[in-house]
Amino acid sequence: MTCTLRRTTALATALALMTGAASAQNLTMSSWVPPTHFLHTDVLVPFAEQVAEVTEGRVTVTILPAPLGGPAQHWELARTGVADIAWGNFTYEPERFVSLWFAEFPNAGTNGEAQSVALWRTYQAHLADLPVFDGVEMLAVGMFGGGQLHHGSAQMLTPEDIAGQKFRMGGPIQERLLTELGAVPVAAPATRAYEMLESGVIDGSLHTMESVVNFRLEDALTHHTIFPDGFYDATFFVVMNGARWDSIAPADQAAIEAIAGETLSATWGRQFDLQSPAATEALAAAGHTITQASPELIAAVDTIRDAMVADWIVAAAEAGVADPATMMGFYMETYEALAAE
Template sequence: MTRTLLKTTALGTALLFAAGAAGAQNLTMSSWVPPTHFLHTDFFVPFAEQVAEVTEGRVTVTILPAPLGSPAQHWELARTGVADITWGNFTYEPERFVALWFAEFPNAGTDAEAQSVALWRTYEAHLADLEVFDGVEMLAAGLFGGGQLHHGSAQMVTPGDIAGQKFRMGGPIQERLLTELGAVPVAAPATRAYEMLESGVIDGSLHTMESVVNFRLEEALTHHTVFPEGLYDAAFFVVMNSARWDSIAPADQAAIEAIVGETLSAAWGRQFDAQNPAATAALAAAGHTITEASPELIAAVDTIYDAMVADWIVAAREAGVADPETVLAFYVETYGALTAE
């Protein structure tokens, strides 16, 4: 009797251990910024630590030492399960993510936390059911607080200053902006900006203020034109493979849900809200010229914005967005309300 009880107890303990082991999940994350980048040190590493903390170690995240593909491949890496978690820029696949173009237009804002929360709420309220988002669990959406115009030798204050100048840019929205302002857009990743400036291939480049510093472009870009509500923006995602998400125990899913979504999106924005002013101050201290865009230049950009919105409404409807006007109005109103708080 005692031997039977001991055997039964031992079997039960073994089964419980096996169940615990089966429930443990180690998630792989592919990231394409170096481990010294602030997004790695101040955003992704703390996120991984939080996941382990809230699940009491049952779910962990391992950030891989090297990316599993190019930045533009990271949505697909998560959707197909090559990596469990990835992050990236919706701009890298513009034809796929037409629904989100509005977030990258001029005047999207310069408060990155408010922008990111507004984008998350807009996604949840109006876009989450679109087929383009199938296959992933959206963990966060974010913006970077307004991209600005930077030049290597002269101040770009009026449309006349910009005409004929060659600027590096990263996507179709930026390309249209530059073209309609009379500039010459040159497509290239931000990582190539320095060599292109040094070789004279470009005269200037589009960046956030922080990326001028974080990409070490201070010596090559010395004149900065600031648009109060941003010249353009970039929309980002943090996503997880849907099947991998479904494999996590419901209690751990609930624990993770409490730290992602709007919470993680707000944390994304706070990183850029800390970085952009610090970079601006550092550039000013180094003797750089930082000037606000002239009313004439802002008016020219506003005219381009109006045309962009009109064209996007048609394209978004074709991409399955039932009421694009409402989507844009929701984002604008939400951002305004958040910045007014």
């Protein structure tokens, strides 16, 4: 976390000193999931409580009762200081965060904790100094253990099954996968999936298994196609406004760093690892159809992935990544080692 370069102005630094860095501070956090969602109850609330504990009450975090913007706006909410802390999905701003696309390709893994820690270490080693991350203090990154393919009325086992079907998706990786499989991608955040399914705008949607349950889609999505290493993934962030971070006393910064970073990233992924198996069991018990993707479909996805990786290496280099292939290899080697523990 300390290796992150932020271009903070001398005025901001002076202001932090003038206002007294050691004084008690209450930080606001904007979150766009409902307070019943496990990310709120099992990740964000415990983190807020830990911040108060490790700083002996000098720094507290208040999770606002309603989000200050839509899901795709949360990076900017923190960067510009509208909220002190925010979390969100890198996927929802794909052009800004092209450097992270590698972690969203098919076969990124199905162990969310290992993925999230591997992504944190990759960020620290290869990405933290890029200008795109200026203005914020990265508190954690995360992944969710592999997204899958879900449909409202039919099994999707082969490319022929998928052709012509309309699927909600969240970013360019998913869009290209669906398009090249012959489907019709429809861009929208996960929070809109239910209304789109109910109105017939889409036939299916891309989610983790837990998301089908936690976004209350189990009545609308009844057929689930499982890819053993994940059909796609998503990358997430927890960030704090850079100037606000600089206003915190160094001792309290160190205390927060000890519970954030790799620790908070691991917690993020671990919670998804707990949720998805339980959701799969609940959906099976409810009579849903849960089947493995056919070898033909897996092979088709692997071919698309290979082309995406080749194109991304060029795009990531243009976005400032020094050696995209090496970075991706670092992530995969780190993930595989952690998943094997």
